[in-house]
Amino acid sequence: MQVPSHFEYERATGVEEVLALLAKYGPEARVVAGGHSLLPMMKLRLATPDALIDINDVSELSYIRVEGDELLIGALVRHAELLASPVVAEHFPIFRDAERVIADPIVRNRGTIGGSLCQADPSEDLSAAFAAVRATVVIRNADGSRTLPVREFHTGPYETEVGDGELLTEVRVPIRPGGSSAYEKVDRRAGDWPLAAAGAALWLDGGTVADVGIGLTAVGAKHFVAAEAEEYLRGRPADEDSFAEAGRIAAEHCDPVADQRGPADYKRHLAGELTTRVLRRAAERART
Amino acid sequence: MKITVTVNGQEYDRDVEPRLLLVHFLRDELGLTGTHWGCDTSNCGVCTVCLDGTPVKSCTVLAVMADGKSVRTVEGLEQDGELDPVQKGFVECHGLQCGFCTPGMLMTSRWLLDNNPDPSDHEVREAISGQLCRCTGYENIVRAVRWAAEHPGTSTSTSTSEEEVTA
Missing domain, CATH: 3.10.20.30 (Beta-grasp domain)
Structure with missing residues (x-):
């Protein structure tokens, strides 16, 4: 039987209360929502927090809505809710694509968007999806709040910009006309982590790529982004040749490592092929 | 605590x-x-x-x-001695062999049918994709859930009603 070590448990009902509890328990406290990454780590004693602050009842962080030209997603939104949201599907099909292949339906009932981003697992899908659409994140602390691009949020594997006494509260995605998006991943079996995955958001100006965002998962791309491929594609014709070349560049610049899921060269091949496919699909969607 | x-x-x-x-x-x-x-x-x-x-x-x-x-x-x-349709479906269609995965399969199937009373085989497979059957008896499990969909009978919701909460 796997049993976590001892910890104090507190349940908060509001953001201010969470921040007060984080201040009270100090840097060895951890926020828990879905717990589907943290609790397994605690069971294996890879994580031994002094206190858990349960935010499952902080309902003020559970919303999906459009405000102005931004889609706002509260940190406590469950994967299942993001998958089921018509407004998300309308503006950003990339999230529907990604959520369909994140874990399984029962885990998606529990796991949260904020938790996924803060866990910062290099194989986690939403980080690349949010990077592709150039989301910003909102972090609350005792002094107020700050925002930063999701492309600057992750500072390394399992590390983010969220500091002691801070809480990720919201993800904002800019809604821009003339574009669409897509995500695709290759995994070994249903619900598994990806060998590799790619997401793309593409904006067209006639037959030209006006702007593009490309996210890569599990292949060692810095900040989950294929920056060189984006740079190449911007201003080029939105056609097969450009998408194939962008895939080749994405594969060249990522840095996958061999593990039990597959060898590095195979993952690199997948990064390129999946980049090309999601660019193609995003362009098809943008044209219809 | x-x-x-x-x-x-x-x-x-x-x-x-x-x-x-x-x-x-x-x-x-x-x-x-x-x-x-x-x-x-x-x-x-x-x-x-x-x-x-x-x-x-x-x-x-x-x-x-x-x-x-x-x-x-x-x-x-089970309600008042009456098995839920998903339980009956597992009996009717040989939906279990060793029975180890069955409780999870049943709870997920009940939830699926509460939200989608007439799921396709594909939708059943997707719903139970987070449940492992070590006997690999998936074909019969899907048949069992389909049987329950076709025989809604005395179905009861997964959400606990007010009455149950205060009972």
Whole structure:
């Protein structure tokens, strides 16, 4: 039987209360929502927090809505809710694509968007999806709040910009006309982590790529982004040749490592092929 | 830590350690061993129970997280001596062999049918994609869920009703 070590448990009902509890328990406290990454780590004693602050009842962080030209997603939104949201599907099909292949339906009932981003697992899908659409994140602390691009949020594997006494509260995605998006991943079996995955958001100006965002998962791309491929594609014709070349560049610049899921060269091949496919699909969607 | 959890309509008060997992609370504290304990890593789904009407893997939920909430386990599917249609479907279609995955399969199937009363085979497979059957009896499990969809009969919702909460 796997049993976590001892910890104090507190349940908060509001953001201010969470921040007060984080201040009270100090840097060895951890926020828990879905717990589907943290609790397994605690069971294996890879994580031994002094206190858990349960935010499952902080309902003020559970919303999906459009405000102005931004889609706002509260940190406590469950994967299942993001998958089921018509407004998300309308503006950003990339999230529907990604959520369909994140874990399984029962885990998606529990796991949260904020938790996924803060866990910062290099194989986690939403980080690349949010990077592709150039989301910003909102972090609350005792002094107020700050925002930063999701492309600057992750500072390394399992590390983010969220500091002691801070809480990720919201993800904002800019809604821009003339574009669409897509995500695709290759995994070994249903619900598994990806060998590799790619997401793309593409904006067209006639037959030209006006702007593009490309996210890569599990292949060692810095900040989950294929920056060189984006740079190449911007201003080029939105056609097969450009998408194939962008895939080749994405594969060249990522840095996958061999593990039990597959060898590095195979993952690199997948990064390129999946980049090309999601660019193609995003362009098809943008044209219809 | 003192918690109050409503399980299958009955309120239970217990004093538990915060680190106690919901699956062990149900099995060891309440004696409800119908909920199985499997991989312990939220992969296999045998420990699936409904928490406030939504299926969760109870090896990855703390018992204290269920404080003040309602839980439905496989023991709560039967109503007044009458098996739930999903249970009948598993009987009719040989939906179980060793039976280890069955409680989780049943809870997930009930939830699926509550939200989608006439699912396709594909939708059934997708719904149970977080449940592992070590006997690999998936074909018959899908048939069993389809049987239940075709025989809704005495179906009861996974969400605990007000009456059950106050019973």
